[in-house]
Amino acid sequence: YRHGEASRVEVPTPKGSVFFGEPDPIVLVAGPCSVENEEMIVETAQRVAAAGASFLRGGAYKPRTSPYAFQGHGESALGLLAAAREASGLGIITEVMDTADVEKVAEVADVLQIGARNMQNFPLLKAAGAQPKPVLLKRGLSATIDEWLMAAEYILAAGNSNVILCERGIRTFDRQHLRNTLDLAAVAVLRTLTHLPIMVDPSHGTGWARFVPALAKAAIAVGTDSLMIEVHPNPAKALSDGPQSLTPDQFDALTQELGVIGQAV
Ligand code: PEP
Ligand code: MN
Secondary structure, eight states, X not given: OOSSSOOOEEEEETTEEEEESOSSSOEEEEEOSBOOOHHHHHHHHHHHHHTTXXXXXXXXXXOOSSTTSOOOOTHHHHHHHHHHHHHHOOEEEEEOOOXXXXXXXXXXXXXXXXXXXXXXXXXXXXXXXXXXXXXXXXXXXXXXHHHHHHHHHHHHHTTOOOEEEEXXXXXXXXXXXXXXXXOTHHHHHHHXXXXXXXXXXXXXXXXXXXXXXXXXXXXXXXXXXXXXXEBOSSGGGOSSOGGGOBOHHHHHHHHHHHHHHXXXX
């Protein structure tokens, strides 16, 4: 059963409004982990748009485990996302990590992403709740469902009712084979607890491109409203999350398969 009426989150994009929270079609969000340069982000945007995505994802500010890893190009990458939006007609979803950047990121982003590592950054949740753009709240690395819903509540309580929940995997004991354990049961559970739209991210959820198609299909089967998939024009050369990134051709093949299952595109 469901938790009452599902909420719809309407997001205006250059090609018109996209609605999260409706059974059909599955909203596809795709793009690289990090915005690396103008050519790659524009090319990826055009390719994923042609394959049926409604949103381009790409990090300007990256929450990396190591301080010595690529941290994202920051503000200049926001400009590149704006260029990719213009070139592709896609909406933009990008992460904000710092309350000081919320306004700047919201100028370019159609949806603000709050990452797993900041799920309980309460000042950031309040700041995201106090601005008008919809917010994508990823599940914390080892957050319970109730902790996640309470984090969403911070955004809602601050006055922003447009929140989307993204299951992106929880801490696994099997790092040999998986980066995280994608908790698809959480999607079924959320349906009984919340009216908010749900997204599943099988890229971070598994950590490996070869497992992404199967888990994307499983996420649709369990009732997700949308999918986030990492796509990079040359995963072997990616500055972050290459091993879990599909090529544009692989993404195209996947969306064609998903069309059969969930009327994805
Ligand atoms: C990302 O979307 O690139 C990301 C860092 O995700 P998460 O916060 O889920 O790890
Ligand atoms: Mn990533």
